[in-house]
Amino acid sequence: MAKTAGRSFQFSIEGKVHRVSLACESGRWRVQMGGRQLEADAWPISDNCLSLKLGNRSLTVYLARDREFRYISIDGKQFRVEEVRELPKDQAFLQMQSAPAASAVVSPMPGQVVKIHVLQGEIVERSQTLAIVEAMKMENELKSPRRARVRKICASPGDLVDAGQPIVELELEE
Amino acid sequence: MKLKKVLVANRGEIAVRVIRACRELGISTVAIYSEVDRESLHVQMADEALCVGPPAPLESYLNMDAILAVARKSKAQAIHPGYGFLAENADFARRCEKENVIFIGPDSRALALVGDKVASRVTMSRAGIPIIPGMKEKGSDIGHFLAEAEQIGYPVLLKASAGGGGKGMRVIACPEELAQAVEAGKREAKGAFGDESVYLEKYLPAPRHIEFQMLADKEGNVVHLFERECSIQRRHQKIVEEAPSVALDDALRAEMGEAAIAVIKTARYTNAGTVEFLMDDEGHFYFLEVNARLQVEHPVTELTTGVDLVKQQIFIASGRKLNFQQRDVNRFGHAIECRIYAEDPTNGFMPSSGRVLFLREPGGPGVRHDCGIYSGCQVPVHYDPILSKVIAWGIDREEARRRMLSALQEMVILGIQTSVGFLQDIVSQPEFVAGNTRTDFLEKYMLPWKQELDQDLLEAILLGAAVDAQGKSRAQKEGLPVRERKISPWQMGGGWRIGGL
Numbered sequence A: 001m002a003k004t005a006g007r008s009f010q011f012s013i014e015g016k017v018h019r020v021s022l023a024c025e026s027g028r029w030r031v032q033m034g035g036r037q038l039e040a041d042a043w044p045i046s047d048n049c050l051s052l053k054l055g056n057r058s059l060t061v062y063l064a065r066d067r068e069f070r071y072i073s074i075d076g077k078q079f080r081v082e083e084v085r086e087l088p089k090d091q092a093f094l095q096m097q098s099a100p101a102a103s104a105v106v107s108p109m110p111g112q113v114v115k116i117h118v119l120q121g122e123i124v125e126r127s128q129t130l131a132i133v134e135a136m137k138m139e140n141e142l143k144s145p146r147r148a149r150v151r152k153i154c155a156s157p158g159d160l161v162d163a164g165q166p167i168v169e170l171e172l173e174e
Numbered sequence B: 001m002k003l004k005k006v007l008v009a010n011r012g013e014i015a016v017r018v019i020r021a022c023r024e025l026g027i028s029t030v031a032i033y034s035e036v037d038r039e040s041l042h043v044q045m046a047d048e049a050l051c052v053g054p055p056a057p058l059e060s061y062l063n064m065d066a067i068l069a070v071a072r073k074s075k076a077q078a079i080h081p082g083y084g085f086l087a088e089n090a091d092f093a094r095r096c097e098k099e100n101v102i103f104i105g106p107d108s109r110a111l112a113l114v115g116d117k118v119a120s121r122v123t124m125s126r127a128g129i130p131i132i133p134g135m136k137e138k139g140s141d142i143g144h145f146l147a148e149a150e151q152i153g154y155p156v157l158l159k160a161s162a163g164g165g166g167k168g169m170r171v172i173a174c175p176e177e178l179a180q181a182v183e184a185g186k187r188e189a190k191g192a193f194g195d196e197s198v199y200l201e202k203y204l205p206a207p208r209h210i211e212f213q214m215l216a217d218k219e220g221n222v223v224h225l226f227e228r229e230c231s232i233q234r235r236h237q238k239i240v241e242e243a244p245s246v247a248l249d250d251a252l253r254a255e256m257g258e259a260a261i262a263v264i265k266t267a268r269y270t271n272a273g274t275v276e277f278l279m280d281d282e283g284h285f286y287f288l289e290v291n292a293r294l295q296v297e298h299p300v301t302e303l304t305t306g307v308d309l310v311k312q313q314i315f316i317a318s319g320r321k322l323n324f325q326q327r328d329v330n331r332f333g334h335a336i337e338c339r340i341y342a343e344d345p346t347n348g349f350m351p352s353s354g355r356v357l358f359l360r361e362p363g364g365p366g367v368r369h370d371c372g373i374y375s376g377c378q379v380p381v382h383y384d385p386i387l388s389k390v391i392a393w394g395i396d397r398e399e400a401r402r403r404m405l406s407a408l409q410e411m412v413i414l415g416i417q418t419s420v421g422f423l424q425d426i427v428s429q430p431e432f433v434a435g436n437t438r439t440d441f442l443e444k445y446m447l448p449w450k451q452e453l454d455q456d457l458l459e460a461i462l463l464g465a466a467v468d469a470q471g472k473s474r475a476q477k478e479g480l481p482v483r484e485r486k487i488s489p490w491q492m493g494g495g496w497r498i499g500g501l
Helices: A089-097 B012-024 B041-045 B064-074 B090-098 B108-115 B117-126 B142-152 B175-193 B250-266 B298-305 B309-317 B397-410 B420-428 B441-446 B455-477
Strands: A007-013 A016-025 A028-033 A036-046 A049-054 A057-066 A069-074 A077-083 A102-106 A111-116 A129-135 A138-143 A148-153 A166-172 B005-008 B028-034 B048-053 B078-080 B156-160 B170-172 B198-202 B208-216 B222-234 B237-243 B271-279 B285-291 B334-341 B358-360 B367-371 B386-394 B412-414
Touching: A007 B455, A016 B455, A028 B455, A036 B455, A049 B455, A057 B358, A057 B412, A057 B455, A069 B412, A069 B455, A077 B412, A077 B420, A077 B455, A111 A166, A129 A166, A129 B175, A138 B175, B005 B012, B005 B064, B012 B028, B012 B041, B012 B309, B012 B367, B012 B386, B028 B041, B028 B064, B048 B064, B064 B090, B078 B309, B090 B108, B108 B117, B117 B250, B117 B285, B142 B175, B142 B198, B156 B175, B170 B175, B175 B198, B208 B250, B208 B285, B208 B309, B222 B250, B222 B298, B222 B441, B237 B298, B237 B420, B250 B271, B250 B285, B271 B309, B298 B309, B298 B334, B298 B367, B298 B386, B334 B397, B334 B420, B367 B397, B386 B397, B397 B420, B420 B441
Parallel strands: B005 B028, B005 B078, B028 B048
Antiparallel strands: A007 A016, A007 A077, A016 A028, A028 A036, A036 A049, A049 A057, A057 A069, A069 A077, A102 A166, A111 A129, A129 A138, A148 A166, B156 B170, B156 B198, B208 B222, B208 B271, B222 B237, B237 B334, B271 B285, B334 B386, B358 B412, B367 B386
16 A cells, blocks of 8 residues: 555644654554654544544544544543644744733523622622533523623623623632 | 323323323324424324424413413313423412313322422321421412421431422531522522422431322322332433332231322322332431422333323223222333433433434333433433433343343444533442432442443444444545435425415
């Protein structure tokens, strides 16, 4: 089989970015990661299943894709893996420049706002309950990550909110 | 009376479980579903299915008018409520009685008594059954709660009078926390049970949770099917259960079984139910409550006694006498259940929802999987996030435990956060292995938790991801489809009807 040119990927797992380089040679993969060089044999079993051999070690990788994420399960241990595409240098710089001085407390899941406990302009302490969001019949308290001033209330009781939607905006209070 | 058609007033894995029992008995089934549940598994498995309303539980699975209308329309003779929703709702049982539909559960009188946790505490205490110190009436204003809490002594536990499952429950350590906890507890109780009554009892920090499975027919025959231990809990909700409990010897088991029978007889309770106790390290036990329904964890009793509890519920509801007595009930081996929830154990067990992109169910000797999901199904945000239950049976606890671990390692659910990895670590934890299970187990030994990621596992994940990404990018470059996607009209969601039916 022909030799294909190597390719590099970056994946973020649990907040850490890892680089992997792959090249296919005579049906086998030559893999470089974390300064290690490995040889592997990979068989697609189905769209969601890949059988891997690393030496004699046989591993079954279950995976599914959803946008930039891959959900991967090995031996019943699940991980969400994000493919990281390198940003051009100027964009990375811009992202750093626009890093927010204020931070938003966001809803961790889709649900309904039950109550907002704070008022605009109020000083809140670390761990103080800011709002309550109900999902799947359980009330979840959103707490302040630090001492801060409430800059803006972005939702009202009764609102349906998505995961990641800001509920309360905070600004640092020295 | 032989039942021919049963309406299953629930969703998810428990609706599937009830439908299976009905099929075995040659009873046809009617599923109900909310607008977001059209593609749910229970709808697919039932013989008939009718929509009862919008996604919000109050408008669908708790909507008595709509459910009874479906029962009339489909000519179902009986309603099985599963657990949660209307399972312990005395008003619903009363309405079924009025409309001559059999409610598969206790009658409305017994439900009203045991469903009122406060009233049942008073009744059982009078009958000489030990109860946890606490309020013997529902709390009214905040001053009343403060005074009662002072008398009981902090920490106290706030509980909903109308239901269980951790809904409305709060541990309160000091008077300053009381007002907010009562307010939140009332709201949660109102949302879950339609009744905002709450009360306080003494909080026992690290008891074992022991419960007895009961069956009682309408002729007054009562048997227990031994105990289950359900001490592993998060948010006051069980996640791992087993039978038998390592903490009971035969003498204590017999004594608690007698007490449980007394509870059921005092309440003149019929059908399947569970008598819950808390037990301290000295073997003192206190009556907690009667769960007037089929329990989530009923399979561990089924696997160790060989009795099918759902079928027994149906027999009793249709007026049959129990065809065995206490001395006929045997137990064999050990069973463990792990509840699989759509939740994030690394982040306060926050519920997760979304599409299940892939499911692989576990198998092997002694492994049972009661499952309410499938590859491609949607997990809606509106309901309890339980997905399925893995139950493992073994000749002894260690065999059951190892089978459980192996089953959990085989299990794959992709696309949403689940507790599968967390449960593997629970059943591998040395204190669990030793049987040192108390209600503070998770806080003491497991939390905070993170999925362990060693070098071997990391390499395998990265390799898998990279091979997959490589395949995808090559396919894109060569103009091949990434995945062969057959588009059929069935996948085009919503509004497709045949011949305008």
